[in-house]
Structure formats: C-alpha cells, structure tokens
Amino acid sequence: MTSMREPTVYLLAALAEGRQHGYALMGLIEQISGGRVELRPATLYGALERLTGEGLVQVAGEEAVDGRLRRYFELTNAGAVALAEQQERLNQAAEAVARGLRARAAKAATRLATFAVREVIA
Amino acid sequence: MTAVEGTADAGRLTIAQKRYELLMLSYPPSWRRDNAEALLGTCLDAAAGRRGGGPTLREALDLLFHGLTWRLRLLWPSDQTRRLAAALALVLGTAIAMTCFIAAEWQPGVAPRGWRIEPGHVGPFATLGPVIYAGWAAALLATLAGRAVVARRLLLGSIGAALVTNGASLMFFLVWMTTGRAIAHPIGGLFGLRRPPAAVIVLLISLALLGCLGRLAWRARERWLIGMATVVLTGLMLMMTRPAKSSRIWHLDQAFAFYRSSSSSGYHDLIRFQTHQVIPLIVLAAALAWRWHPEWLPATLILSLVSDPIFRLPDAYLANVDVFWTRAVGRSMYSDFNYDMLTTPLILVALMAAIWWRWRSGRPSAAMPQG
Numbered sequence: 001m002t003s004m005r006e007p008t009v010y011l012l013a014a015l016a017e018g019r020q021h022g023y024a025l026m027g028l029i030e031q032i033s034g035g036r037v038e039l040r041p042a043t044l045y046g047a048l049e050r051l052t053g054e055g056l057v058q059v060a061g062e063e064a065v066d067g068r069l070r071r072y073f074e075l076t077n078a079g080a081v082a083l084a085e086q087q088e089r090l091n092q093a094a095e096a097v098a099r100g101l102r103a104r105a106a107k108a109a110t111r112l113a114t115f116a117v118r119e120v121i122a
Numbered sequence: 123m124t125a126v127e128g129t130a131d132a133g134r135l136t137i138a139q140k141r142y143e144l145l146m147l148s149y150p151p152s153w154r155r156d157n158a159e160a161l162l163g164t165c166l167d168a169a170a171g172r173r174g175g176g177p178t179l180r181e182a183l184d185l186l187f188h189g190l191t192w193r194l195r196l197l198w199p200s201d202q203t204r205r206l207a208a209a210l211a212l213v214l215g216t217a218i219a220m221t222c223f224i225a226a227e228w229q230p231g232v233a234p235r236g237w238r239i240e241p242g243h244v245g246p247f248a249t250l251g252p253v254i255y256a257g258w259a260a261a262l263l264a265t266l267a268g269r270a271v272v273a274r275r276l277l278l279g280s281i282g283a284a285l286v287t288n289g290a291s292l293m294f295f296l297v298w299m300t301t302g303r304a305i306a307h308p309i310g311g312l313f314g315l316r317r318p319p320a321a322v323i324v325l326l327i328s329l330a331l332l333g334c335l336g337r338l339a340w341r342a343r344e345r346w347l348i349g350m351a352t353v354v355l356t357g358l359m360l361m362m363t364r365p366a367k368s369s370r371i372w373h374l375d376q377a378f379a380f381y382r383s384s385s386s387s388g389y390h391d392l393i394r395f396q397t398h399q400v401i402p403l404i405v406l407a408a409a410l411a412w413r414w415h416p417e418w419l420p421a422t423l424i425l426s427l428v429s430d431p432i433f434r435l436p437d438a439y440l441a442n443v444d445v446f447w448t449r450a451v452g453r454s455m456y457s458d459f460n461y462d463m464l465t466t467p468l469i470l471v472a473l474m475a476a477i478w479w480r481w482r483s484g485r486p487s488a489a490m491p492q493g
Binding site for chain 2: 021022023026027040041042043044045046049062065068069070071
C-alpha cells in the first residue's frame, strides 16, 4: 500500500461523494479538510490529470454554464479501492497514535499517584 | 443584480479571461488544445466566486509553474527510451573505460617505445583512472548478473570516484577559463599522483549519469547482448589503437599519446581532445529530446565508433588533405590548422541539418490524457 499525500486523499474523498466539476471540488476539498487544504485551479488539474493517468479518476462529461466549460470528474472502481486502502492506512496510524497517547496518559497518572502517595506519607 | 452591474461584471470577466489565457500560454499547445477550456472555466468560476476579477498572484504562479512543468514533462523521454539510453551508455562507457585501462594505463610491458614511465604513476598504472574504470566494470557485471540497483549504485560510485580524483581541479578549470592560467592538477600537486585526461573523465561522468537515468534491468537474452556488445566494442576500440606489426606491444601514439601527456598540464586537454568524444554525446542528447525517435540511439553508437578514426585520420590521408588544400588555397594549410578544426564544423553542420530537417517535417504532438 503506497501512502498518498494529504491533498490527494481529500481529492479522492471529495470525488467519492459523486461526480464533481473543478470549482465545486475546490470548495468541497477546503470544506472537508476543515480549511487546511486549499487547491488552486492549476494544482487541482495537475492532480486530476495524474490520477486520471493512474486510472483512479475519470472524466464524466462536460457542460457549458454561463459560457464557461465545466468538466466533471468521478472516482473509478480502482480509485475507490485505492481510497479504501488509504482509509485503512490512516486508521492504523490513528490507532497507533491513540495507543501511544493512552500509554503516556497511564504513565503520567501512575507518576502522579506515586507522587501523591509519597506526599501523604511524608 | 442590476443591468449596469451585470455589464460591469461581464467586462471584468473578459479581462480576467484574457489574463488567465495569457498565463495558460505557459502550457504546451497540445495540452491547451485538450484542457485549456476546462481549466479556464474552473479559474473563471473561482474568480467569480471571489468577485475579485482576475487571477491572484498565487494562482498566477501556480499556473506558470504547472504549465512549465508540463513542457518539461514533454521533453522528458519515455521509460523505454531511458532504459535503452542507459544500456547504450553502459556499453559505451564500459568499453571506453576498458580500452583506456587496457591500452593506456598499464605501465611496464605494454607501454609503447619512447614512452617514459612518468613520475606520479599509481602502482602499475599510469594514473588514478583504474579507480573509476573499476566502477564501470563492476556496474557491467552487476547488470549482467541482473542486479539493476547495484549497477546503478556502482555507476554513481564511479562518478564519485571521478569527482574525488578530479573534483578539486574543476575549480582550477574555472580559474583557467576566466584568467587563462593553466594550473597543474591539485591532486597531483598534493599527492604526486596523475589523473586521466579531463576529456575522458567528463565523458565517463556524462555516460554514467545517462546510465543512471533508466533502469538497467533486462531479460537474460538482452543481458547477454549487452555483454557481447561491450566486448565487441572494446575489441574494436582496441583495434583502433593499431598494434604495431613490428612488435607485440601496443603502438598507441596515434590514439593514446594524449592520455599521459595531458595528465599534468591543466585542462587544455578538455578542449583539445573532447570533440571526437563529445559529438556522440550531443547526438545522444538529441536522441533523448526526440523521444519518439529511438533509432537515434543506435546511430549514436555507430557515430561513436566511426568518429574516432574520423578525428584521428591516418597520416597518409592527412597528406592528401593537405595536398588538396594546398592546391585549392595556394599554400599549405596543414601547418596552420589542426585537422579537427576542419572536420568538426562539417560534422556539426551535418548534425544541424539533420535537426533542421526533423524540425521542418514537424514534431508530432504528444498524446495527453483527457482530464
């Protein structure tokens, strides 16, 4: 399982909700990433071209709105599989982080308890 | 929105559209044909969402960056071409390394008459060259054994060895370029050791970089071919050094006299002896730029084979050249001109003509994925 960069994961996640055009994707990615990932049009199209080349995304029609061309993109089945793999990877990472923090909190609690007991004895 | 606001908006959008279109000129035409309209639509949607009109500075830089990256990507050769170039570079580089090693490095038994064992030799060898050549030989063996990653590391190692034995003096080369002062090789100055000619070093470094560009992983039958090609090419190059009929020692003063004589004399050798070695490299570079014409690569190999005799023409032929020029111009040219100076422009003109012809007949557009 190769690890994808964060913007790519959010891009695929945004497309998992359904077919989207470029501008809608920009807004959706910003929204679901809590404002942390903000893709500009050229970067977005660069990523979409790369993912199209890898077979994870495909073009899903075009339409003209107010004289502007809107090209729609959608996730392919391979893209959905890749996204699920990323979810698995991120879940594992989140579990590892949670385990580590729990262990740290437990140790801190033990230290605190020991300290309190010593204070009481003293 | 009133009618006046609507007209103002339309006016702003037209200006914005023009600015975006101008920025998109950084993309290659083939890309623009398929994608520009969709990207422009998204840009205009974003601009309308901001109600700010034209592209922001960050958007503009983003467009320029991605456009220029696309152009570079079109120049970048395909995997297959890079693998082929890497294999040819390996064959050519190993053959050159082995030829230099066999024909010019061994000090006693094979040194031609009249050659002294120069001070500053490295054990039984004339120069530090075998350190670099060993990397090439090992890289070939690794490739033949199917160890592509090891082969690449060994090539990088040979580059490192070349830089370590010559690197310090590259600075002195700059001094020579700017001030015209030829400074003896600093490693030689520091340790009293000699180095191979800079022309050979530069050529081998360039070929090693080419060799690292593509994966050297080939099937067994092709590996066998690579090994055979290297052996045959080394043999041919050694034959060009012409073993003398009268004795069993190599008679090398035609092809390899410069190898030792230049080792202690700054970087004149880089300029004087590079032509017949660098021209095949130019062709190879052209082949990489013309990625849809892989047949340039075998042509390079052939040119590298024939260019040496072209540039080191036999004396008898040179005498005829001299007679020709004497008749044509009225006085002997041979004493005034190095024959390289006559031959090099001819080769370059032929190369330029070939490139121009290729350019005129039109570059096919690169296929671009939709989206």
